[in-house]
Amino acid sequence: xxxxxxxxxxxxxxxxxxxxxxxxxxxxxxxxxxxxxxxxxxxxxxxxxxxxxxxxxxxxxxxxxxxxxxxxxxxxxxxxxxxxxxxxxxxxxxxx
Numbered sequence: 001x002x003x004x005x006x007x008x009x010x011x012x013x014x015x016x017x018x019x020x021x022x023x024x025x026x027x028x029x030x031x032x033x034x035x036x037x038x039x040x041x042x043x044x045x046x047x048x049x050x051x052x053x054x055x056x057x058x059x060x061x062x063x064x065x066x067x068x069x070x071x072x073x074x075x076x077x078x079x080x081x082x083x084x085x086x087x088x089x090x091x092x093x094x095x096x
Contacts, residue, residue, distance in 0.1 A: 001049040008057045008095075017067055039074050043081070046090065054095040068095065 004024050011017045018033040027041045052075070061068050072093060079089035 001051065003051040003053050005053045005055070008054045008060045011060055011064075011067060013064065014067065017071075035070055035074050039078055042075075042091065043078050049090045049092070051092045051094055054093065057095045 006020060006024055010020050015033070018031070018038070021027065021038060021042075022031050022033075025041065025045055027045065031037055031041055052071075054071070057068055075091045075093045078091050082089055
C-alpha cells in the first residue's frame with residue numbers, strides 16, 4: 001500500500017486542485033484538468049492500494065466544500081467502477 005500526501009492548504013480553487021494532484025500523482029502532460037480526467041488518471045496511474053492523505057481540510061471545507069465533495073464522490077466512483085469490472089477497490093481518502 002502506498003500513501004500520497006496532498007497538501008490541502010495549497011488547494012484554493014479548481015485550478016489549484018488539479019495542479020496539486022497532477023504534481024502528487026505525476027499525471028501526464030495531457031491531463032485534462034477536470035474531474036473526468038482526474039478519475040481516469042487516478043485509475044490509470046495508480047496500480048496498488050493507495051491512501052490519499054489530505055490531512056486537515058477544515059479550511060478547504062469552509063472555502064470550497066464542493067471540492068471536498070468532488071474528491072470523495074470521484075474516489076467512490078473509481079472504487080465502484082473497479083468493483084463492477086471484477087477488480088478490487090484500491091482508493092482510500094483520509095481527511096480531517
